[in-house]
Amino acid sequence: xxxxxxxxxxxxxxxxxxxxxIVCAIIGTFVVINxxxxxSGGIAHTAYGGVGLxxxxxxxxxxxxxxxxxxxxxxxxxxxxxxxxxxxxxxGVLWALGMAxxxxxxDLTPGYHVDLMSFLFGSIMTVPGNDLWLMSxxxxxxxxxxxxxxxxxxxxxxxxxxARVRGIPVGFLHVLLxxxxxxxxxxxxxxxxxILVIALMSISPFIAxxxxxxxxxxxxxxxxxxxxxxLLGLLxxxxxxxxxxxxIILVASLAFFGVQIVxxxx
Amino acid sequence: xxxxxxxxxIDIQNLSFAYHHSLVLENVNLQIQERDFAAVIGPNGGGKTxxxxxxxxxxxxxxxxIRVFGRPPREASPDIGYTPQDTEINSSVPMSTEQAVLxxxxxxxxxxxxxxxxxxEMVREALTQAGxxxxxxxQVAELSGGQRQRVMLARALVTRPRLLxxxxxxxxxxxxxxxxxxxxxxxxxxxxxxxVVSHDLMVLSSHIKSVVCVSKQxxxxxxxxxxxxxxxxxxxxxxxxxxxxxxxxRVLAAHEPDDNA
Numbered sequence: 001x002x003x004x005x006x007x008x009x010x011x012x013x014x015x016x017x018x019x020x021x022i023v024c025a026i027i028g029t030f031v032v033i034n035x036x037x038x039x040s041g042g043i044a045h046t047a048y049g050g051v052g053l054x055x056x057x058x059x060x061x062x063x064x065x066x067x068x069x070x071x072x073x074x075x076x077x078x079x080x081x082x083x084x085x086x087x088x089x090x091x092g093v094l095w096a097l098g099m100a101x102x103x104x105x106x107d108l109t110p111g112y113h114v115d116l117m118s119f120l121f122g123s124i125m126t127v128p129g130n131d132l133w134l135m136s137x138x139x140x141x142x143x144x145x146x147x148x149x150x151x152x153x154x155x156x157x158x159x160x161x162x163a164r165v166r167g168i169p170v171g172f173l174h175v176l177l178x179x180x181x182x183x184x185x186x187x188x189x190x191x192x193x194x195i196l197v198i199a200l201m202s203i204s205p206f207i208a209x210x211x212x213x214x215x216x217x218x219x220x221x222x223x224x225x226x227x228x229x230x231l232l233g234l235l236x237x238x239x240x241x242x243x244x245x246x247x248i249i250l251v252a253s254l255a256f257f258g259v260q261i262v263x264x265x266x
Numbered sequence: 267x268x269x270x271x272x273x274x275x276i277d278i279q280n281l282s283f284a285y286h287h288s289l290v291l292e293n294v295n296l297q298i299q300e301r302d303f304a305a306v307i308g309p310n311g312g313g314k315t316x317x318x319x320x321x322x323x324x325x326x327x328x329x330x331x332i333r334v335f336g337r338p339p340r341e342a343s344p345d346i347g348y349t350p351q352d353t354e355i356n357s358s359v360p361m362s363t364e365q366a367v368l369x370x371x372x373x374x375x376x377x378x379x380x381x382x383x384x385x386x387e388m389v390r391e392a393l394t395q396a397g398x399x400x401x402x403x404x405q406v407a408e409l410s411g412g413q414r415q416r417v418m419l420a421r422a423l424v425t426r427p428r429l430l431x432x433x434x435x436x437x438x439x440x441x442x443x444x445x446x447x448x449x450x451x452x453x454x455x456x457x458x459x460x461x462v463v464s465h466d467l468m469v470l471s472s473h474i475k476s477v478v479c480v481s482k483q484x485x486x487x488x489x490x491x492x493x494x495x496x497x498x499x500x501x502x503x504x505x506x507x508x509x510x511x512x513x514x515x516r517v518l519a520a521h522e523p524d525d526n527a
Contacts, residue, residue, distance in 0.1 A: 033359045151380045155369050158359045161350045165322050165343055166372045173375065212360045213405060
């Protein structure tokens with residue numbers, strides 16, 4: 001088992017899992033306290049259109065995912081600001097449209113059949129070095145942005161009307177938060193795939209919420225949980241020789257239901 | 267009123283406001299003077315919260331002029347303390363009472379170090395002033411309706427505002443708590459001008475100095491009386507005031523013809 005940790009692909013896998021764990025702990029906390037898990041799922045699935053675009057026009061899939069994620073998060077921001085009570089339908093339509101476009105563009109691409117499963121469920125064991133650089137860069141951007149605007153994001157989540165009276169640029173911050181969700185989707189897709197992004201963003205912050213007196217503590221506890229889930233998931237996938245992404249989610253989901261059952265039996 | 271030499275705290279002239287082409291407030295003229303304690307009453311959907319949001323600068327009027335301390339509302343906002351309706355607050359955000367009150371110290375967005383030692387000192391003072399100093403380390407989600415109201419008041423008071431605007435502050439508070447809360451506001455009123463939106467007419471009538479009736483149009487009554495004419499004008503239906511037990515109340519004077527009606 002130990003010699004596995006010294007293999008090159010394992011280094012990359014652990015690094016990718018750590019990056020995803022950090023990003024999901026921070027952004028997932030705001031996703032959970034603002035109850036916008038559905039929006040983050042919508043952005044992730046719409047991003048599949050980016051895979052189709054990239055393959056069809058012949059550029060790197062992660063670049064396609066990044067561009068479409070950013071576009072999708074801006075549209076989601078606009079929809080949730082301007083048409084709040086119809087937002088769920090709009091998000092659902094974008095969710096489906098992105099997936100459909102992705103599949104159609106892949107169908108139209110002659111002779112090339114990209115491994116669909118790796119984008120749907122992640123391919124953490126085969127993360128290329130270049131992608132790790134992009135993921136690290138995005139993680140730094142997310143960390144700095146949330147560090148600088150932490151109290152503003154908290155105020156926005158707690159009481160947006162009051163925040164506006166105190167001169168906090170609520171509209172700008174809402175768009176910025178959506179953009180951060182879009183960027184974190186890019187980081188996480190390599191690890192668990194776009195279908196499972198929602199799980200990694202919501203499970204550990206949700207568990208952490210019970211034990212947290214502040215959003216900052218919630219991020220810290222979620223980070224610890226995410227790293228444990230990633231490590232156990234990777235071990236499970238190696239032992240059973242099954243896909244890594246779904247294994248991580250399986251561990252996280254078991255922990256989620258475990259905590260729910262223990263908490264409700266008290 | 268017009269002969270008054272000091273600048274009114276709130277000065278609204280010929281103001282109209284519409285949401286999606288339906289007129290919510292029509293040709294409003296309103297002056298609130300220093301140290302007033304004004305109750306804003308009216309039917310749901312009559313424009314009370316819209317009026318409050320215009321005064322806070324959260325909305326801009328379609329027509330007319332609004333000045334707070336002689337300045338446009340957004341510029342005056344450091345002098346305004348505000349407590350929104352209880353339903354605006356997202357209690358699934360884990361947060362200590364102290365952190366929630368610190369929010370009142372925020373100015374603009376961004377920054378690596380947001381709160382200074384003097385901010386924290388002001389938070390302690392505001393919590394004490396609002397009678398909530400024992401709640402400082404509690405979580406907002408654990409507070410009762412009345413306690414939460416005190417904390418939101420502390421957050422509004424932390425910048426030492428000269429005008430307090432409270433939107434239905436006692437909606438989730440029992441009648442004993444309501445009466446205590448208004449007693450407390452009455453003490454604050456020695457230094458601060460207060461405007462409060464409320465439905466708790468019985469409690470209101472024994473504490474306030476003036477009444478603002480809002481139902482598309484706005485009528486100002488410079489006396490602490492809520493008459494049945496005002497009620498039926500404001501609520502479009504005859505209202506009976508019913509009370510049980512030792513609730514503080516007063517008998518209201520008959521309504522005189524209103525010359526600006």
